[in-house]
Amino acid sequence: MKLNIAVLPGDGIGPEVTAQAVKVLKAIAMEFNHVFTFNYALVGASAIDKHGTALPQETIDICTKADAVLFGAIGKTAFDLDPDAKIRPEQGLLGIRKALGLHTNIRPIIAYDDLLSKSSLKVRQIKDTNILIYRELTGGIYFGxxxxxEDGNTASDVCTYHRFEIERIAHQAFKAAQSRKRKLALVDKANVLESSRLWRRVVLEIAPQYPDVKVNYLYIDNAAMELIIRPRQFDVILTENMFGDILSEEASVIVGSIGLLASASLGDEHAMFEPIHGAYTKAANKGIANPIASILSAAMLLDHFGLDEEAALVREGVDKSLKLHITTPDLNNKYDNISTTKVGDFIEDFINNPD
Amino acid sequence: MKLNIAVLPGDGIGPEVTAQAVKVLKAIAMEFNHVFTFNYALVGASAIDKHGTALPQETIDICTKADAVLFGAIGKTAFDLDPDAKIRPEQGLLGIRKALGLHTNIRPIIAYDDLLSKSSLKVRQIKDTNILIYRELTGGIYFGxxxxxEDGNTASDVCTYHRFEIERIAHQAFKAAQSRKRKLALVDKANVLESSRLWRRVVLEIAPQYPDVKVNYLYIDNAAMELIIRPRQFDVILTENMFGDILSEEASVIVGSIGLLASASLGDEHAMFEPIHGAYTKAANKGIANPIASILSAAMLLDHFGLDEEAALVREGVDKSLKLHITTPDLNNKYDNISTTKVGDFIEDFINNPD
Ligand SMILES: [Mg+2]
Ligand SMILES: [Mg+2]
Structure with missing residues (x-):
């Protein structure tokens, strides 16, 4: 297969972890006789530094022409402490999601047996947890x-949802549930918000088309608690943009590290793959950033094009690295000094020689 | 002291748990020679059943005249599954907050040594956690x-904040931090939301007036994770309405049960005290509802009027009930059949004979 992949490493630890994902994809291409080409582009604070905007037109063009986008992370501490900054790194991420029409974000939350003890949660609490979060990505309050x-004393944000935005992701989430444990949980705040009531109404209407899927309805405050005390109750979680942002970062505690969480963002015509973690500037250029989330994002990219065997091999490599403690310091209490690059090299080697 | 207390038991388990809190307050009045009078009023689904509104004018009047309000819980399953209902139990709670101008909600999150093993989190993770959440209660998207x-296909909610709403609760939170570990964490989403940027700007401006308080800034998605993996980092958390709703329910996992979480809602002229848990209709009238959150809310009521010795005695009674396993089934794996009423009776007895 020929794939033209746009690579947007971004800021902070983004470039380091993305380099490992590219390394892994190159190994896969070699091993399976695919032709993957990689086109790099700037986004976030690094684009602001060079072009004065977090999302240059050239970056949009490269992504639009690509078959898929591999994204790193964006953000820079200086902007976090300056609420008055008009140009912000996050505009790069929100902008590219909008430009490519990436309306559906999919995040697997899997409790790896080898990492159960890393979690803040009790092992018996999380064992066998396997959740797929469907988060709407281009609507709601982040885009309102x-x-x-004028006097700077009153600020407002609007959360709007249209029926079609809810329908398209709801159908996808229902279909995913059908291929899994046939359970879907809608998370909203329908007891207070009008937009949430629209979500609930649309899902109640669609549900009869998927009679084999059992639907559950939770309020976001309750879901934030249930996710921790009964994570195994969930199969597919469907939710709006901001609630999905909160729940998926919270869910990282189940996995033991946010450095393991990958995601796919899908539109009708484009697809982007990225780790959930941010730019984590403090850790940049120290060789300590965990590349697994980025590498698992590359595996989701392979999934997306039906390259099942290839994706499975990447995941096997990741599993093996976890089992053998070839992991960065955030996960490692056995070996010191296993760097970002070493983890990538190990998985590359595994792909070349899966023994 | 003479106190006129409005009692709004509400729906589901509300009446059962509130009855125990009233019992405890009566015992305190007896023991310390206070005169507490209790005036009951309807709210929520029980008010809808009788008056067709979740918040009758009579209820508002009783609360307005009272020195303090003791609130139970509101909600009814039938409404949760009907997004089209125009009259909803939650309007009673949101309405009374607005009518009494209760703009500041305070929720203590304390990891009780006797209950550490109940939590989903590892004991070493939560031991000694003591957080005070300051949640803004009458602004933001819940009141926008x-x-x-017309066609039912587009729904919107507006999140608005005014500078004065942020200032008044921020000053209170800073003062609380000064009397504690002198740390304040502002939780917002300032990298995306204009209202969050106003929060951050105002807190950045106010902070120099409290030079002994160390301020930390977190995004809500990150905070939802940090609360679980490093809860001891927090002293006072300051946040807006919806983020506070989510974080405080999530934080209940630290305490081991949402049945232990009390809260105070303060305005310039009025004060209301209520458990954080909801009506939990499924558990109603079975004698299994945990009354501790409601009883601890009564302790916060006593705090509010400077009745420190009285409040301390109630908390001692609660501690003793936990230590001796005189608790409802949600917390008890030693004795069966300890009912809601029995827990209340035990604490009442303790107040009468604190030996
Ligand atoms: Mg996030
Ligand atoms: Mg709540």
Whole structure:
């Protein structure tokens, strides 16, 4: 297969972890006789430094022409402490999601047996947890109108949802549930928010088309608790943009590290793959960033094009690295000094020689 | 002291747990020679059943005249499954907060030594956790304009904050931090939301007035994770309405049970005290509802009027009930059949004979 892959390493630890994912994809291409080409582009603070915007037109063009986008991370501490900055790294990520129409974000939350003890949660609490979060990605309050009054004393954000935005992701989530444990949980705040009531109404309407899927309805505050005390109750979670942002980062505690969480963002025409973790500037250029989330994002990219055997081999490599403690310091209490690059090299080697 | 207390038991388990809190307050009045009078009023689904509204004017009047309000819980399953219901139990709670101007909600999150093993989290993870959450209660998206388009296909909610709403709770939170571990964490989503940027700007401006308080800034998605993996890092958490709703319910996992979480809601003229848990209709009228959160809410009521010795005695009674396993089934794996009423009776007895 020929794949033209746009690579947007971004800021902080983004470039380091993305380099490992590219390394792994190259090994897969070699091993399976595919032709993967990689086109690099700037985004986030690194794009602001060079072009004065977090999302240059050239980056959009490269992504639009690509078959898939591999994304690193964006963000820079200086902007976090300056609420007045008009140009912000996050505009790069929100902008590319909008430009490519990436309306559906999919995040697997899997409790790896080899890492159960790493979690803040008790082992018996999380064992066998396997959740797929479907998060709507281009609607809601992150994309609504915002305003600040002239005197700077009143600020507003609007959360809007349209029926079609809910329907398209709901159908996908229902279909995913059918191929899994046939359970779907809608998370909203329908007892208070009008937009949440629209979500609930649409899902109640669609549900009869998937009679084999059992639907459960939770409020976001309750879901934030249930996710920790009864994670195994969940199969597919369907939710709106901000609630999905909160729940998926919270869910990382089940996996033991946010450095393991990959995601796919799908639109009707484009697809982007990225780790859930941010730029984590403090850890940049120290060789300590965990590349697994980025490598598992590359595995989701392979899934997306039906390259099942290839994706499985990448995941086997990841499993093996976890089992043999070839992991960065965040996960490792056996060996010191296993760097970002070493983890990538190990998985590359495994792909070349899967013994 | 003479106190006129409005009692709003509400729905589901509300009446059962509130009855225990009233019992405890009566024992305190007896023991310390206070005169507490209790005036009951309807709210939530029980008010809808009788008056067709979740918050009758009579209820507002009783609360307005009272020195303090003791609140139970509201909600009914039938409404949760009907997104089209125009009259909803939750309007009773949101309405009374608005009517009494209760803008500041305070929720202590304390890991009780006797209950550490109950938590989903590892004991070493949560031991000595003591957090005070300051949640803004009458602004933000829960109180903003909402709209549904004529064709029912587009729904919106508006999140608005005014500088004065942020300032008044921020000053209170800073003062609370000064009397504790002198750490304050602001939780927002300032990298995306205009309202969050106003929060951050105001807190950045106010902070120099409290030079002994160390301020930390977190995004809500990150905070939802940090609360689980490093709960001891937090002293006072300051946040807006919805983020506070999510974080405080999530934080219940630290305490081991949402049945232990009390809260105070304060305005400039009024004060209300309530458990964090909801109506939990499934458990109603079975004698299994945990009354501790409601009883600890009564302790916060006593705190509020400077009745420190009285509040301490109630908390001692609660501690003793936990230590001796005089608890409802949610916490008890030693004795069966300890009912809601029995827990209340035990604490009442302890107050009468603290030996
Ligand atoms: Mg996030
Ligand atoms: Mg809540």
């Amino acid at each position: 109108d915002r305003s600040l009054s | 304009d909402r709209s549904l388009s």
